[in-house]
Amino acid sequence: MKNQILKELYKAKDEYISGGRLSLKLGVSRNAIWKNIASLKKEGHIIESARNRGYRLLSSELEFSQTDLQVSISTKKIGKKIICFDEIDSTNNYAKKIACREEHGTVIIAERQTAGRGRRGREWVSPRNEGLWMSIILKPAIPSSEASKITQIAALSICNAIRELCKCEALIKWPNDIVINGKKVCGILTEMTGELGEISFIIVGIGINIKTREFTEDLSAIATSLLIESKTEVSRKELFLRIMEKFEKYYESFIENVSLESIVPELRKYSALVGKEIIVVRGNKEIYAIAKDITSEGELSIETSEGEKIILNSGEVSIRRKNGYV
Template sequence: LGKKVEVHQSIDSTNNHLKRNARDYPDEMIVLSEEQKKGRGRLGRSWDSPKGAGLFFSMLLRPRITMEESFKITGIAAAAVAEAIEEVTGLPARIKWPNDILVQGKKVSGILTEVSGEPDGINYIIVGIGINVNTPNFTGELKDRATSLYLEKGEKVSRKELFVRAANKFFRFYHGFTREKTLGEVHGILENRSAVLGKEVIILRGEEKKQGKAVEITKEGFLKVRYESGEEEVLSSGEVSVRGL
């Protein structure tokens, strides 16, 4: 892989760990843990991180980009993870904009991107990736919404192979982006693998709930939705729920 990887047996959260050590750690450092005691998801949710079953890792990045440009990093990570999953397992991986990877309509992976800095220049970005690799089962409300690569494929999947491939791809796409300042081939991957394009979606933003049709993934990796009124909006973040999946 050619990157510095720090491996922990147990940690609260790999994102938290990088945040605490951001000052002392080098650019592009990766922290991976076999389990997380306080794995975090988006919007204050938790991320189940039991020992041995999943892949939990975070990357520290210090690109010279603006806050606005940093929104593209989640798309870059989603494209890398989806491609890596499909290459390693043969399972079709779709991207539910902006940060979920689905297999057969259920979530196998999530990405938590955290940015520190000012609008015109960021300090650092932490990209955290969680993948349900060999999770044997899901209970409660997760049962209908989450799955693992093991459950879909019917056999164990190499976590190491998946990690190396996902990280390699991520850095290839990411370096292309920091060089060219465009998404490049990532844009096509986000479009082709989109689980929401052409579908009716519900956009949840805080208390606000709107329904529209996902009509485009823009060159910036944002989601364009068209409402019944004909009005269009480009979303750069916020929670999007997909109907009828």
């Protein structure tokens, strides 16, 4: 009910909308409208009430509230249900616990993670109110061998959203990082559960440093934030909405064709690695190579210092530039 009322207030913009009109529109009593308006005010939405005129939404102190996000989102399935936490150990952990009973496209967001993690179990620092820490539950009807490609879909969605909103030269460090000026601003962790080649669900975990002003000494050489790079405050809400819209568009195309063909040109265009000298880490072994291309399957094509040509799958390696992180 609150979401429906808030949506009507948003649509009215700066105009008043009467309790009677809301009551008629939503098929509930005026008293129910009044109670829900009071609840929205407690959540931080600034709603003006005027006798004989009705209600008008002025602003919201909680631009990242569950209600606000669900009212604002325009996607069909991705993000239509949003679950928000003030604090949680890990959005990916929680997503995996509820995935079987939740609908496809459900998004879990936390203001702070106490045990955020990246690939290979690495810690992901997730301070309160400083970033976008979230996970998306997906239930695609595709072979499990195709699951890793969804990381590329997420990477391009985030890269393009950042480039549009922040005017920063964001690039994709294959397979799962977004970098700006050689430093990591976003990490993606894709996890799959299934059996006998069939997928039960996929969790796409996303962590984006947005408002962080400084990092610890051990991270400052490799990490950055949108605030540091753009020199301006970035709306978490607007970034979230743009990522969801782009992700749904790319994801639907991928599911329909079981192919990344439509986005591979952009994956190549925004690659932070293609044409660069890199070090590929496989277990305890390091391979010195040049990144040659992103294949039509979203894999990384490399040529080693011995001249051997290898196609890398995202799940098997860790990569860094020969001189520095990227």
